[in-house]
Each structure stands twice: as structure tokens, then as C-alpha cells.
Amino acid sequence: MTTEPTPTEERRARAALTRIAEPGDPAVGRWLRRHGPVETLRMLTAQHPLPGISQTRTTGYRLRGQHTRPDDDLATIETLGGRFICPNDPDWPSQLNDLGDQRPIGLWAIGPAALRPWALRSIAIVGARACSDYGTHTAATLAADLAEAGWTIISGAAHGIDSAAHRGALAAQGATVAVVACGVDKPYPRGNTELLRRIGQQGLIIAELPPGEHPTRSRFIQRNRVIAALTRGTVVVEAQLRSGSLITARRATALGRITMGVPGPVTSALSAGVHQLLREEGQLVTDAADIIELTGSIGDDLAPERHGPVHPRDLLAPATAAVLEGLPGHGEADTEHIARAAGTGVDQAASRLHELRTLGFVERHGNRWRLTSAARESGTPRIR
Structure with missing residues (x-):
């Protein structure tokens, strides 16, 4: 007779799996759904073939599996003052379940706040890394005004628009969450070390990857799906035609979230991606009131009527x-x-x-x- 895995065993297994599988791996997500974390970990570390997976990929899983130390990782995050959040935990944001088999295996987190209630009323603000002064000012202003209205600002802690959004929320003494593409103990980019320290003290830093892991291009792309799923809507402030922030916006649309864009000068390449988004699927917004009307409670969060001065x-x-x-x-x-x-x-x-x-x-x-x-x-x- 088999016994059901304990919550502790499942937590250890999920912690180990975050070292074996890349974020958003649909095959691992499918096995988790069918077999649970403990059995999935056994499958990935055993010596028999994996169904529907090439030998090369199987070898990669097994090689990583030899170096998992879940107890060490869980001890490390505890030493950092953080925790490992798993599906079905009280602090797990249920909207992440919309990602299906690409749902995170778990989330490593640092910060004093509870993720679930913060994510219930949250907006993603994303955009170009090499942004203009206009973009920086706009992102910071939107974030500060939304934070003062009780909304959580979620972004990726990158240079440019992401940083401006986080700083705007912090300046307003508001809530902000950084979703990073590396371990929560690895400040990236290095130039944002102080910003990330402040977010970890006042808000939250979350990651799918365990402590010590470094970012890669594919991890940045997968990080974007988490930002899109966590929030009620995504606002793009400046983006070229080939921009990672547009990936976030399109994932948001696919998940049924509101996608928004702030227009810019038609002569600026930094506005070209936003304008394309607005033509295809996005809603045009210019201030926090617009954003709140689109993503807030129906009938309760209407933006004020706009008109010129009355003479x-x-x-x-x-x-x-x-x-x-x-x-x-x-x-x-x-x-x-x-x-x-x-x-x-x-x-x-x-x-x-x-x-x-x-x-x-x-x-x-x-x-x-x-x-x-x-x-x-x-x-x-x-x-x-």
C-alpha cells in the first residue's frame, strides 16, 4: 500500500524541480499535473526513458538532477529572510494557474509582504530598457499615482521603464513586486543592486529560479509570462518593434488580461512598438485614472470626464x-x-x-x- 506524500516532501520535490527544469517547461508541467511533484522528481532522476522526450533532453534533466540540494536551497532562502511559495499555499496567487502546464513550479520570494493579496489588485508597467526622459517620467508618474490609489506595481527590475516604475511606487510608499529572471539573491542588473535591496525591504522580489541561479535570454522571456499572469493588466511605456515588453503584453492578451499602451512621439522608434500594439489589440491610456477604469471594478473605478476649461x-x-x-x-x-x-x-x-x-x-x-x-x-x- 502506497502512502500519500507529505506537504514537506512535496515542497522539497518542487524545490528540487526548480533546479532541474527551466521556467515554463510544459513537459514538466504536464507531469506535475498528472503525477504530482514527488513522482515527477523520481521520473526525472530515474534511469528509464521519459515519454515523449528526446534522449538529449532527458540527459540534461538527469545531469541537473545529480546536483539538486533542496534542503540547502530551502535553508538558504530562510537565511535570506525569504520563503518558497508553492501552489495551494495560502500565499499562492491563483491567477498563475491560468498558465496551465506552464505554471511556475514554485516561487522563491524575499520581502515582508504577502504575495497573494498584493497581486489581487496589481498592474504591470513594462517597457524599453534604453528609454527616453519622457518614458522615465511617464512610467514613474503612472506607478506613483497607481500606488497612491492602492494598486501594486509589478515589473521586471530591468534598467529603463521597469526601474522607473519600481522607483515611482517606492517614492509613493506604495506596493511593488520585482519578478526577476535569476535567483532572488543575485541582483541583476548590477546597477540596480540598491533598487532591488529597497524592493526586498519594502515590497517583494520573486523568482522561479532557486538561489544562486543566473539569468539567460530564455529566462527573461519566460519571466514575462509570470508578470502578465500575476496582474490585472499590462501597461507598455515605450517599446521598439522588437521588444521583450511586447511579449509581456501579448501574453497578457492571451491570458485575457487588459493590455494598454501609452502613446509617444510618432518620430520616435521607442514609440513604434507601443503604437503597433495600440493598432492591434491594446487600449490607449494616458494616466492612472485611465488604467484604473479599465482594470478596476465595473462602475466603481470610472475615470473622471475629461473636458477643457469652462469660460x-x-x-x-x-x-x-x-x-x-x-x-x-x-x-x-x-x-x-x-x-x-x-x-x-x-x-x-x-x-x-x-x-x-x-x-x-x-x-x-x-x-x-x-x-x-x-x-x-x-x-x-x-x-x-
Whole structure:
């Protein structure tokens, strides 16, 4: 009679598997779904062939399997003040399950916050590494405003837009999560060491890879799927036509999340990828209110109606406004001349002129009328 693996055995097995399998490996994900972590680990480290897997790939699994030390890795993350989060743990974000067989095996995490509640109301802000001052300012402002509104900012801790988004959230004393493509104890890029230290103290750093692992190109690409799945929506701020941030946006769309883009100058190559995204599938946003309306609660998070400034003349009744338009821009005119220009009767024009005089738009000089200096300076449009 076989016994069910204990939670501790399953945690150890998942920790070991993060050293054997690359992030997003669908074959390992399929075995995990069918057999569970303990049996999957046994399959990958045994000597019999693996179903549907080439011998070369099988050899790679076995070679890595010889060097797994799950107890050491779990002790290391504990020493760092972190933890290893597994599916079905209370802190596991259930939206990651939307990735199916590409769901993370587990997440190594450093930071004081609980991941699950933070991820429930979160936005990804991603974009170009070599960004412009416009992109840096926009990303930081969006992040700060969203953080002040109670949203978690999730990004990849890379140079450029990612860093600006994290810094904007931190400056607002808000919540931010860095999803890294290496071990949580390996600051990358090196230039962001201090930023990552601050995120680890105030927010969260999470990774699929165990402590000590280094990033590779494929790991960056796979990291993007986690960012897309964790959040309600992804905002792209500056991206060229070939950009990793567009991968994140497309994964978000495929997962049913909201994909958004901030437009930029049409003359900038850094805006070309965003504009393509907006043509194909993205929603155009310009501030935090736009983002919250698209991703927040239906009916509760509507952005304020946008309009230009309201001038006193905008509040005039149409007939009164027509008489005001009938006055010359410079000089004076009598009531009959103004009535003819306004297309109304003389008595009607006289009545409206007295109303306009009370409101401070016109002044009377004998039997002639003229605009006040305030009305002329306000740019009241003339029809003639």
C-alpha cells in the first residue's frame, strides 16, 4: 500500500524541480499535473526513458538532477529572510494557474509582504530598457499615482521603464513586486543592486529560479509570462518593434488580461512598438485614472470626464451668445448694427445687451456698445 506524500516532501520535490527544469517547461508541467511533484522528481532522476522526450533532453534533466540540494536551497532562502511559495499555499496567487502546464513550479520570494493579496489588485508597467526622459517620467508618474490609489506595481527590475516604475511606487510608499529572471539573491542588473535591496525591504522580489541561479535570454522571456499572469493588466511605456515588453503584453492578451499602451512621439522608434500594439489589440491610456477604469471594478473605478476649461461665455444662453458675437472685436456699434450681425430683432438685441452689460461682457457709451477690456482679453471669438 502506497502512502500519500507529505506537504514537506512535496515542497522539497518542487524545490528540487526548480533546479532541474527551466521556467515554463510544459513537459514538466504536464507531469506535475498528472503525477504530482514527488513522482515527477523520481521520473526525472530515474534511469528509464521519459515519454515523449528526446534522449538529449532527458540527459540534461538527469545531469541537473545529480546536483539538486533542496534542503540547502530551502535553508538558504530562510537565511535570506525569504520563503518558497508553492501552489495551494495560502500565499499562492491563483491567477498563475491560468498558465496551465506552464505554471511556475514554485516561487522563491524575499520581502515582508504577502504575495497573494498584493497581486489581487496589481498592474504591470513594462517597457524599453534604453528609454527616453519622457518614458522615465511617464512610467514613474503612472506607478506613483497607481500606488497612491492602492494598486501594486509589478515589473521586471530591468534598467529603463521597469526601474522607473519600481522607483515611482517606492517614492509613493506604495506596493511593488520585482519578478526577476535569476535567483532572488543575485541582483541583476548590477546597477540596480540598491533598487532591488529597497524592493526586498519594502515590497517583494520573486523568482522561479532557486538561489544562486543566473539569468539567460530564455529566462527573461519566460519571466514575462509570470508578470502578465500575476496582474490585472499590462501597461507598455515605450517599446521598439522588437521588444521583450511586447511579449509581456501579448501574453497578457492571451491570458485575457487588459493590455494598454501609452502613446509617444510618432518620430520616435521607442514609440513604434507601443503604437503597433495600440493598432492591434491594446487600449490607449494616458494616466492612472485611465488604467484604473479599465482594470478596476465595473462602475466603481470610472475615470473622471475629461473636458477643457469652462469660460464664462460658455454658460451664456444661445441667443445671448449670438448677440455677444455680433459686437465688433474693436470699436463700437449701435443696437441696430449688432442686431443685424446677430440675426435677431432690435428689441431682442437690446434686452440681451443689457444682460451682457450686467455680466460684465459689454459696456455702453451713449447709444453705442462695445466689448469690455476683460471680454476682449478673454479671446471671445468673433464671427466677422
